[in-house]
Amino acid sequence: MVEKMQSLNQSVVSHFLLEGLTYTAEHPGLFFLLFLLIYSITVSGNLLILLTVGCDPHLRSPMYHFLGHLSFLDACLSTVTVPKVMAGLLALDGKVISFQGCALQLYCFHFLASTECFLYTVMAYDRYLAICQPLHYPVVMNKRLCAGLAGSTWAIGALHSTIQTSLTFRLLYCGPQKIAYFFCDIPPVLKLACADTSINEIVMLANIGVVAAGCLILIVISYVFIVAAVLRIRTAEGRQRAFSTCTAHLTVVLLYYMPPVCIYLQPSSTGTGAGAPAVFYTIVTPMLNPFIYTLRNKEVKRALRRLVFSSRESPASSPAP
Template sequence: MIRETEDPNQTVVDFFFLEGLMYTAEHPSLFFLLFLLIYSITVTGNLLILITVGSDPHLCSPMYHFLAHLSFLDACLSTVTVPKVMAGLLTPDGKVISFEGCAIQLYCFHFLASTECFLYTVMAYDRYLAICRPLHYPVAMNRRMCAGLAGITWTMGAVHSALHTCLTFHLLYCGPRHIAYFFCDIPPVLKLACADTTVNELVMLANIGIVAAGCLILIVISYVFIAAAVLRIRTAEGRKRTFSTCTSHLTVVLLYYMPPVCIYLQPRSSGAGVGAPTVFYTIVTPMLNPFIYTLRNTEVKQALRRLLGQGSRDSPAGSLLR
């Protein structure tokens, strides 16, 4: 499983060993069931949102178009990491990942995560147009524009991830194989490189920092204008109803942005013990997003009741969605 290099004293690593999450080794079966439950809820919840938005004619606005993309991204993001974590809990061989598999996992993770970052920015812009430019909104955010913005977010995510994947795996890996993390991410993988990683770390901090900070600044600017527009509404009920369409988006943005700050600002501190922030936004947040958007959105709840055939007010299951 090791390839020889031109230097007879060096070998190139063909596989890595994921150390996993701290404390899970003590009760692997319990944590396996926990992650299985979380993963099942995540996939089911996000696919249900995706199907609901795609099948209900009442959810045809741009906001729900972008929500469908977010649900698909969340389901895929969880799939990139959680099954491998569960495999590692079942058997030691489940923690082994090939060099190529590690590169694919890193690429997919950053592709999906960065696409989400861009999508949150687009969703904030959509809310800005809807609230601050209501008369201009139907023209500015037509179907063609929605498809174009969604396509741009996916393309930018793919390019962004390709850059980091190429830089990370262009380096020589000839020694340690143990990744002190539960999946292949840039900081823990760079620690195993048999080369100077200073340039890689600078590019990572600069690129990810610029992208994340730029998107966050645009989101904040959008909500400053939104807040100003809401405050100009005369009635308290009108202000509450208008701003309620933004609270779900604001909540998921906060859940998305806070954990990565703890990770990428300290690239040399990555390890099994500091995986909690990543667990939150790669495993927990994708599970919470469907609930956040469902519980805070009457239209989605009504569409779910129609989809599930539980429109009756007397239905116990339907009452849970109200």
């Protein structure tokens, strides 16, 4: 028995190999440039939105406070996965990730993704209060509640990710070491465990399912009341203004929720060929969010113009030495 335990301890893997995305193997250089372009646009776009929201005094409402959190989450979520994908495209060593690094990547991914999920729900509640209860909105959605809701999304997201990560990496991993995916996520990592993972899969589906379904139900309920309230607005201009503040949020919610549903409801189908949905909501959606909120929101566009013009005028207006 002792010899068996020793052999198991010696066979515990110290690293994994990320197989990446199958359709990138033939032209790695081209896909490296593509992912580099997407990552650059994602980070710069979201940081620009974050800077605009933080600097412009006209964007002090709770909606833009939550938008700032969303932009920061998108930039971080893309950073968790895309640099490692690009490293794997450059060299075989870039696909290697340590056991601890895999656990950290899985934790950070689920921490940021679940926090974003909760944040979308909070943003829907904010729109509900603003449109359905406009007179009470300034009193109810005060700075204290706004900060508390934003902080709660981060705290609950951290707790959710801690549970998922600890359950996944409490198992023994003694080989094989190849993860049939482009980053460390729960379904592909569980396939490598040298133990029965049925309980983990049940907990994963229950936990993620309850979180995602619960948030989605709350969002749908909020928008049922929002649509009913908007339809009661008499003027066409008022209805258009109310809808314009909600369509951007609804668009990113749909882009965010649909791919994970395809992945986590069918964990057995996860593999290198099943990475397309994950690529969309981990890499493409964070890039699209700044454009969606900018193109659909006149106040953000005005704030961006003010930020650009002020940066151009500041050197010219500075006194000569």
